[in-house]
Amino acid sequence: MPKILIVDDDPNIRQYLAALFEDHGYLTVVARDVAEALQTAQDERPDLITLDLDLPGEWGPRFYRALSQEPELKSTPIIVISAMPGSRYAIGNAVASFTKPFDREELLKTVGETLDL
Amino acid sequence: MFKTILFATSATEASDHAARVAFNIAALNQAALHVFHVLGVPSRGYSQAVTDVKTKERVEVDADYIAWVTEELQTYYEKQLAEGDVQAGIEVAVGFPHREILRQARAVSADLIVLGRSTGEAEDSVYKKSFAGSTLQRVAKAAKCPVLVVSRPAASFWGGLSNIVFGTDFSKASDKAFELAAELARTFACELHIFHALDISSMHMGRSASQDEIEQQRREALRRIRAQYVSRIQGIDTYSLEVWEGIPFVEIVKYAREKHADLIVLAHHSKAADAEGPRIGSNVEQVIVRAGCPVISMNK
Structure with a gap:
């Protein structure tokens, strides 16, 4: 079963996304900040990562930078889910960007398309 | 600083x-x-x-x-x-x-x-x-x-400084911008990426250069970067030098993206003293508008 790492500092969003993905047959792991996300990515080797941009301490793009320096993780697809307006291109190589509040069907569709490849 | x-x-x-x-x-x-x-x-x-x-x-x-x-x-x-x-x-x-x-x-x-x-x-x-x-x-x-x-x-995703891209055209103004880039890299213990874009869009006036010619010019530009800047980067532990051929502003923006730059430092040339005249160099202007990180531009 594909595994999704959810990176968000808001516990409600983490819970919501985890439930949404699990209901559709994915495994999920969660992280609250950049340090935790990196550790979890290394331990769990997720197939996809959803990433918030405004994280406590360090910004989401810095997580992406650290991730892209890990040979085994750098190709992991990333979907940005953020409340920040105009942040669509903060991570140039992201598969897609969603602005909160987002359309759950649209998100599931993108996740499905990305993981089916 | x-x-x-x-x-x-x-x-x-x-x-x-x-x-x-x-x-x-x-x-x-x-x-x-x-x-x-x-x-x-x-x-x-x-x-x-x-x-x-x-x-x-x-x-x-x-x-x-x-x-x-x-x-x-x-x-x-x-x-x-x-x-x-x-x-x-x-x-x-x-x-x-x-x-x-x-x-x-x-x-x-x-x-x-x-x-x-x-x-x-x-x-x-x-x-x-x-x-x-x-x-x-x-x-x-x-x-x-x-x-x-x-x-x-x-x-605008600053959150600290780790990578600085300095773009040079080997001008005097670029020298001043280099000093700023190097000082920033020293102060914040950053990696400094020194970059020159070889402009192949205009220099041949319609004649397309052979790849050998382009690569020879790349090599010369790299040598020039070494001569002009490498001796002046004491205190900076990690740096890289690169010359890419293409349209300068496109190459700088691409290079900065690849290096995950937090900041681009460039010089622009204001030859005229007329402060009311609006234009800075077109490449600098395009980098400012297009870059995925903040851009510092410096007057000579």
């Missing part, structure tokens, strides 16, 4: 991303931050009537009105001001933005000016109606200190 930073803001959404960067750099440098707002453009003649930038209304500016606008700005930046790790003050003026910004930069002896994206994109921008050029162009061209521009929201 920067002691006094002037953040020129329209106090609208156009400046929000620059605000994040301005407060962040001020905190990193423990600098004094002057949040500066030019509230409106005066009407013709010597009338006191001014069109307010934010409300778009024509108003008579007096001390009360300035106090009110100052208070509005306090509220707009309440969160950042309350965080307390930056010593910031708010200043308000009336006039043509570029002149007032340059005047204020001189008055407070700013060693960095931070600007956001142009408000000219908004349909009803007051500046757009009264300006042929842009504030950014004019300020960048005439400022005596480096000017940092955040023109896209995607360029």
Whole structure:
């Protein structure tokens, strides 16, 4: 079963996304900040990562930078889910960007398309 | 390294991303931050009537009105001001933005000016109606200190400095910009990426260069980078040198993206002393508009 790492500092969003993905047959792991996300990515080797941009301490793009320096993780697809307006291109190589509040069907569709490849 | 930073803001959404960067750099440098707002453009003649930038209304500016606008700005930046790790003050003026910004930069002896994206994109921008050029162009061209521009929201994810890209065209002005890039890299223990874009779009005037020719020029440019800069990077542990051929602004933006740059440092050449002339170099201008990180441009 594909595994999704959810990176968000808001516990409600983490819970919501985890439930949404699990209901559709994915495994999920969660992280609250950049340090935790990196550790979890290394331990769990997720197939996809959803990433918030405004994280406590360090910004989401810095997580992406650290991730892209890990040979085994750098190709992991990333979907940005953020409340920040105009942040669509903060991570140039992201598969897609969603602005909160987002359309759950649209998100599931993108996740499905990305993981089916 | 920067002691006094002037953040020129329209106090609208156009400046929000620059605000994040301005407060962040001020905190990193423990600098004094002057949040500066030019509230409106005066009407013709010597009338006191001014069109307010934010409300778009024509108003008579007096001390009360300035106090009110100052208070509005306090509220707009309440969160950042309350965080307390930056010593910031708010200043308000009336006039043509570029002149007032340059005047204020001189008055407070700013060693960095931070600007956001142009408000000219908004349909009803007051500046757009009264300006042929842009504030950014004019300020960048005439400022005596480096000017940092955040023109896209995607360029505003500062959160620290790890990678600095310095783009050179081997000019004298580039030398000054190099000193700034190197000092920043030393101060913040960054990796410094020295880059030259070999312009193959115009140099052959329609004749297409052979790949051997291009690669020979690349090699020469790399040698030149070594000769001109590598001896001057003491104290910087990690650096890289690169020359890419193509259209310069495209290559710089691409290179910065690949290096996950937090900052691009470039020089621009203002040969003419005419501060009112709007244009800075077209490559610098394009990098500023397109980069995925803040860009510092420096006058020679």
